[in-house]
Amino acid sequence: MSEDQRTLTTRQGHPVSDNQSLRSVGERGPATLENYQFIEKITHFDRERIPERVVHARGTGAHGYFEAYGRIGDEPATKYTRAKVLTRAGKRTPVFVRFSTVIGGRESPETARDPRGFAVKLYTEDGNWDLVGNNLKVFFIRDAIKFPDMIHAFKPDPVSNRQEPWRFYDFVQFHPEALHMVTWVKSPWGIPASYRQMEGSGVNTYKLVNDEGVAHLVKFHWVPKAGVKNLTSQQAAEIQAKDVGHATRDLYEAIERGDYPEWEFCVQLMSDGEHPELDFDPLDDTKRWPEDQFPLLPVGRMVLDRNPPNVFADTEQSAFGTGVLVDGIDFSDDKMLQGRTLSYSDTQRYRVGPNYLQLPINAPRRDTRTNQRDGQMTCYVDQAGENPHVNYEPSSMGGLEEAPKRGRDHHQWVEGHLGRYQTSRTADDYKQAGERYRTFEDWEREDLIANLVADMKECPEHIRLRMVWHFWHCDEDYGRRVAEGAGIDLERALKLPPLEGKPAPGRRREAPTYTS
């Protein structure tokens, strides 16, 4: 490095010859206002923090690549999609992945019982594709309008500033569709041992579209090569006593020593349509697609092999969104997906700024040519056409032109009365939760019951009774064990009437059909 390259400067490029003292009148005297170097330094420092993510604030990121198999299971991928990122065998696409917890703030412990975020940005040759998923394959709610209520109930109490179990179950008791997710989260699956040993899932239903414009419903899943490992509450407490950032450390150190984590990327496919023959709605993200009917089909693999050179520049400023799809991958009518798609870019224009897509971590790795101009923190002018005077379209004076169409458009016939509908009013919200309970290994079931019993003890009686009523309708043994552990009168709980306006509970006991 030459002497010039080592020299400290201000952001104006002025060399700094004294970085130890501000200018003052005499040795002890007052400071003066024309201290530009000091003012630039301190006022920039005052602005070093941006708002943390309203959810998923605690996270860690890594760079890597995705490699397509060019096939979906045994068939050419082109049969289902024209997305080049999936169809070209051996094609490597750079990725950035951010893992996170959901409820805690930016410095909160990574041992929290919480779903884990699994957000992947693929910098494809056709522009970016973000798959913003979680580690678990289902979610608490199925209508986006409930998200702020749900997050408010799960975040700390606005008065006591504590996460209160009664607020969590107060919300859940009115949303039986959450029971499936609650059964996962309150079991050891609610505390993954590390980010390297957890699954990922897009959770919401998307579509794959081929050259003919034919669509299939699709669910996306990441399967870790290292297998899945989860923690009991006791194990998590022991780790937390020593380290509140164990998952970040684990990922960072693994990549530094060349032990690169890897996941296989799989899809589940279903023909496009309503599927009245199924006992769940394929657009209902509180339900899984049974794997004996809809097997996981390998599509590619992802390897993470580089830590970000700067956490703030990459991890903190990264902005993922469900609206960021490439040609060949499309939206379904899943109401959660549609609500999410508004929320992400909206919050990012506030959290990072209107030009967040110009930041290197968010910008696609191909030219962007838009007529979007100006706004706070414009870093550069997007490439224009031949004539820089023309920032509108169409024009006869050398402006940008529309791209030629790729394949046939996917058209969907939609009709109906505009209104507010309770999605999946007829769904059985108890069946898959009960199956899950019965599928757990004994130690997982015991940990689940112990966690729920501890929570129930902190809830008022009417919430405890209703929750036991719910658990019993998932599985009789499930309800009985929670009731016995928490000293709740099961007979009284079972006398409660069904919830008004909610699907009636069933109690089925078919064999489970899932690999995890």
Ligand code: HEM
């Ligand atoms: C982050 C909204 C459901 C996964 C966020 C953020 C918002 C949000 C506002 C912060 C984004 C940012 O500041 O950059 C919503 C809404 C939902 C919803 C309105 C429901 C209607 C879900 C579901 C999943 C999910 C179902 C899982 C499939 C994530 C992940 C992040 C995130 C992984 C963190 C992304 C990152 O690492 O930057 N969500 N979310 N969200 N959400 Fe959601």
